[in-house]
Amino acid sequence: MNTRSEHQPIIEMRDIEKHFGSVIALAGVSVDVYPGECHCLLGDNGAGKSTFIKTMSGVHKPTHGEIIFEGRPMNFDDPRDSIAAGIATVYQDLAMIPLMSVARNFFMGNEPIRKIAGIPFYDKDHADRITMEEMKSMGINLRGPDQAVGTLSGGERQTVAIARAVHFGAKVLILDEPTSALGVRQTSNVLATIDKVRKQGIAVVFITHNVRHALAVGDRFTVLNRGKTLGTAQRGQITPDELQDMMAGGQELATLEGSLGGTV
Amino acid sequence: MSETAQTPPTSDERIKEMSGFRKALIRPELGGICGTVLVFTFFLLFAFDSGMFNSQGVLNWSVVSAQFMIIAVGACLLMIAGEFDLSVGSMIGFAGMMIAIFSVTYGWPVWLAITVTFLMCLVVGAINGYIVIRTGLPSFIVTLASLFILRGFTIYLPQTLENKTIIGGVRDAAEGDWLAPIFGGKILTGFFQWMGDNGLIGTFERGTRAGEPVVDGIPMLIVWAIILIIAGHVLLTKTRFGNWIFAAGGDPQAARYVGVPVNRVKILMFMFTAFCACVFATCQVMEFGSAGADRGLLKEFEAIIAVVIGGALLTGGYGSVIGAALGALIFGVVQQGLFFAGVESSLFRVFLGVILLFAVILNTYIRRMITGER
Numbered sequence: 001m002n003t004r005s006e007h008q009p010i011i012e013m014r015d016i017e018k019h020f021g022s023v024i025a026l027a028g029v030s031v032d033v034y035p036g037e038c039h040c041l042l043g044d045n046g047a048g049k050s051t052f053i054k055t056m057s058g059v060h061k062p063t064h065g066e067i068i069f070e071g072r073p074m075n076f077d078d079p080r081d082s083i084a085a086g087i088a089t090v091y092q093d094l095a096m097i098p099l100m101s102v103a104r105n106f107f108m109g110n111e112p113i114r115k116i117a118g119i120p121f122y123d124k125d126h127a128d129r130i131t132m133e134e135m136k137s138m139g140i141n142l143r144g145p146d147q148a149v150g151t152l153s154g155g156e157r158q159t160v161a162i163a164r165a166v167h168f169g170a171k172v173l174i175l176d177e178p179t180s181a182l183g184v185r186q187t188s189n190v191l192a193t194i195d196k197v198r199k200q201g202i203a204v205v206f207i208t209h210n211v212r213h214a215l216a217v218g219d220r221f222t223v224l225n226r227g228k229t230l231g232t233a234q235r236g237q238i239t240p241d242e243l244q245d246m247m248a249g250g251q252e253l254a255t256l257e258g259s260l261g262g263t264v
Numbered sequence: 265m266s267e268t269a270q271t272p273p274t275s276d277e278r279i280k281e282m283s284g285f286r287k288a289l290i291r292p293e294l295g296g297i298c299g300t301v302l303v304f305t306f307f308l309l310f311a312f313d314s315g316m317f318n319s320q321g322v323l324n325w326s327v328v329s330a331q332f333m334i335i336a337v338g339a340c341l342l343m344i345a346g347e348f349d350l351s352v353g354s355m356i357g358f359a360g361m362m363i364a365i366f367s368v369t370y371g372w373p374v375w376l377a378i379t380v381t382f383l384m385c386l387v388v389g390a391i392n393g394y395i396v397i398r399t400g401l402p403s404f405i406v407t408l409a410s411l412f413i414l415r416g417f418t419i420y421l422p423q424t425l426e427n428k429t430i431i432g433g434v435r436d437a438a439e440g441d442w443l444a445p446i447f448g449g450k451i452l453t454g455f456f457q458w459m460g461d462n463g464l465i466g467t468f469e470r471g472t473r474a475g476e477p478v479v480d481g482i483p484m485l486i487v488w489a490i491i492l493i494i495a496g497h498v499l500l501t502k503t504r505f506g507n508w509i510f511a512a513g514g515d516p517q518a519a520r521y522v523g524v525p526v527n528r529v530k531i532l533m534f535m536f537t538a539f540c541a542c543v544f545a546t547c548q549v550m551e552f553g554s555a556g557a558d559r560g561l562l563k564e565f566e567a568i569i570a571v572v573i574g575g576a577l578l579t580g581g582y583g584s585v586i587g588a589a590l591g592a593l594i595f596g597v598v599q600q601g602l603f604f605a606g607v608e609s610s611l612f613r614v615f616l617g618v619i620l621l622f623a624v625i626l627n628t629y630i631r632r633m634i635t636g637e638r
Contacts, residue, residue, distance in 0.1 A: 079521065079523075080523050083522075083523060089521070091521065096515075096518060097510070097511055097514035097515045097518055097519070097581065098514070098515075098634075099510075099514050099577075099581045099582045099631070099634060100507075100510050100511065100514055100581070104507055104510065104511075107507070108507060108511050108519065108522050108524060109508075109511075109519070109522035109523040109524045110522070110523075111504035111507050113504060120503065120504065121502045121503055122501075122502055122503050122504050122506065122507060124502075148634045150634055151634070164522075
């Protein structure tokens with residue numbers, strides 16, 4: 001049966017623990033992500049979201065626990081290993097260089113090469129053409145490939161970064177709070193991009209603390225609290241209020257919410 | 265190609281059409297080009313008859329400009345990679361002195377003296393870079409330290425070894441050496457003789473060299489400047505490594521995330537700057553036939569000013585080698601031009617300060633335009 005292979009998670013994090021000196025940042029977190037799904041990782045500040053995805057992307061080595069990628073246990077020594085394996089991370093603010101053109105940003109670190117008389121040159125025509133095509137398919141109109149990234153809005157920058165990761169063969173795309181600094185319109189653009197990427201069969205790990213954004217695109221939701229998972233829920237099995245409660249640790253928020261009139 | 269041209273690009277109503285002027289303005293070379301045109305117009309008008317534009321005059325300011333260009337290329341690439349090197353001037357003095365000590369005091373063959381000096385300079389450059397990368401300190405401070413350390417040695421060594429601060433006799437030592445002409449020689453001498461014979465350029469009218477052209481060839485210093493400018497420009501704009509230089513200076517962390525070896529790029533750029541300083545020093549020693557402990561004083565600032573006039577941002581990530589070369593040309597032409605025009609030469613510094621201020625203000629404005637900051 002082919003459902004078996006379809007339902008093989010592309011990456012499985014088993015019982016991950018991470019200690020920084022005497023601080024236990026992660027105390028046994030297990031999450032699995034399937035191809036073509038958007039797995040939302042929710043949690044309040046300090047819940048361990050960042051530590052967890054940094055473990056996944058090879059920045060941190062887990063103190064304890066296993067990472068199984070495409071069925072094999074993996075040991076990432078540094079981020080380049082995980083990038084090579086197909087795990088791409090788009091960080092909130094550190095994705096793009098504002099003074100460089102969109103095309104040069106897009107191919108940064110992966111510059112296309114054209115040899116002239118044996119000397120490798122940067123293939124500008126190729127880079128410009130691909131960049132324009134990719135941007136068009138993501139719905140961004142550029143003045144030209146030489147336009148500086150600094151002139152793009154925050155949402156467009158996130159989209160360029162996502163398009164870049166997808167173009168260079170990401171199988172797992174980790175998005176670290178891509179919407180937290182964006183306006184309404186830009187947020188919906190980024191969410192639409194996430195949806196497009198997911199439909200291409202790429203596994204998306206979407207980190208956020210905004211329940212609304214998570215529910216808009218998420219297939220499954222895992223809530224982290226104080227370095228532990230509070231369980232994973234399927235889409236449709238959980239209401240926004242329940243998610244919100246889990247994130248904030250239940251009781252305290254309930255009393256707070258009463259005084260705020262349910263606006264949080 | 266033709267397909268993309270046929271489909272009219274759906275324009276975003278929020279993006280204003282850029283005027284040609286603004287488009288030109290965001291090219292880093294623009295300031296340098298305008299300055300060059302301005303400077304040449306000025307001196308053509310006011311100093312044309314002074315001999316500034318005959319063969320000897322042209323050679324005079326070309327050599328001075330080429331000196332600035334050589335160190336400006338190195339400083340430019342380093343600045344785009346996000347770092348400074350204040351030790352360039354001291355490095356020039358140090359390299360020249362080492363060549364003189366090796367070849368004159370120790371009697372080594374000149375090619376060996378030059379080769380060993382180049383290696384020493386590259387090592388010093390690499391150490392500068394390594395310390396900056398390892399400690400995360402501003403390169404300004406680290407290279408300020410090397411400025412004093414190198415200058416100190418440049419004075420101490422000849423005083424201890426020879427009891428003087430100028431070592432001469434390099435020209436005699438370089439006689440018949442195969443490597444020395446690459447730095448101290450001249451090219452196209454036949455062509456200049458031909459031009460002299462045909463009355464296109466001035467010739468000596470009497471004396472032992474009667475009939476020979478006053479300018480008998482293009483010094484290798486100028487050739488080095490042109491080679492370094494072309495190599496630097498191609499490296500920066502046409503290669504993968506060039507993209508890494510921009511990335512390392514623009515945002516090192518973002519560059520690291522996508523796999524750019526930022527540390528390696530920066531250290532290599534420190535080494536390249538040291539290499540350029542060493543080229544300068546070698547050409548100078550071969551030309552003068554001596555090395556002095558005070559050579560290269562303040563050159564680091566002149567290099568940085570040329571680069572900034574050329575449109576590079578002090579914060580890194582943006583700039584152009586061609587711009588830096590034009591900045592150096594402006595520098596050389598004005599410095600020598602004021603002399604030809606009979607203006608008090610101390611005014612050169614006033615000019616320098618004023619033009620630097622203008623360049624920095626213009627660059628800040630340009631950066632705001634590129635990044636859309638307000």
